[in-house]
Amino acid sequence: MPRKATQATTEPPARPRPCADPDCRGRHAPRERVALAVSICEGRGERMTAFRRRILELLWESGRPTGAYELIEAVERGESRRVGPPTVYRALEFLMAQGLVSRIESLNAYVPCAHPERDHDCLFFICRGCRASVELEDPRIGGLLAEDAALLGFVATRRTVEVEGMCARCAEAAPA
Numbered sequence: 001m002p003r004k005a006t007q008a009t010t011e012p013p014a015r016p017r018p019c020a021d022p023d024c025r026g027r028h029a030p031r032e033r034v035a036l037a038v039s040i041c042e043g044r045g046e047r048m049t050a051f052r053r054r055i056l057e058l059l060w061e062s063g064r065p066t067g068a069y070e071l072i073e074a075v076e077r078g079e080s081r082r083v084g085p086p087t088v089y090r091a092l093e094f095l096m097a098q099g100l101v102s103r104i105e106s107l108n109a110y111v112p113c114a115h116p117e118r119d120h121d122c123l124f125f126i127c128r129g130c131r132a133s134v135e136l137e138d139p140r141i142g143g144l145l146a147e148d149a150a151l152l153g154f155v156a157t158r159r160t161v162e163v164e165g166m167c168a169r170c171a172e173a174a175p176a
């Protein structure tokens with residue numbers, strides 16, 4: 001792979017633009033979402049290091065839940081240096097603590113949160129065919145979970161809902 005030129009690229013830096021479309025289904029330009037994440041961390045006084053940022057970029061570029069070992073391979077390919085799993089796990093822990101990334105338990109993989117700029121429950125639809133994931137926000141789900149938690153006297157800290165199945169494209173391609 002050719003080394004990156006040292007002079008500034010012609011691409012202007014991405015400007016963070018908080019999402020105003022409740023029906024965007026999480027479709028955003030990775031560069032803009034990463035820029036947004038950086039500005040969120042700055043606002044909180046949290047350090048978004050180059051390495052943490054790289055991990056977030058890789059997750060956005062992947063477009064599907066990605067496992068830690070895949071991330072390690074991708075980082076090593078790009079930087080031609082060894083990266084230990086603990087380094088990647090620590091970066092993921094930071095990104096999750098900041099609400100920038102969610103862990104998909106059923107796949108043991110990670111996805112970037114589409115809307116870290118606002119408080120919401122992450123509702124992920126994960127395709128078993130192509131492994132793509134789409135994040136939706138449905139305030140009705142959050143309302144129901146809050147009601148149920150109140151019944152139990154349970155204090156929920158973070159709610160991530162995973163729905164597994166087939167995306168429209170894979171369902172269409174599947175033999176009837």
Ligand SMILES: [Zn+2]
Pocket residue numbers: 019020021024025026027028114115
């Ligand atoms: Zn959006």
Ligand SMILES: [Zn+2]
Pocket residue numbers: 113114115116120121122123135
């Ligand atoms: Zn989310």
Ligand SMILES: [Zn+2]
Pocket residue numbers: 127128129130131132166167168169170171
């Ligand atoms: Zn699919």
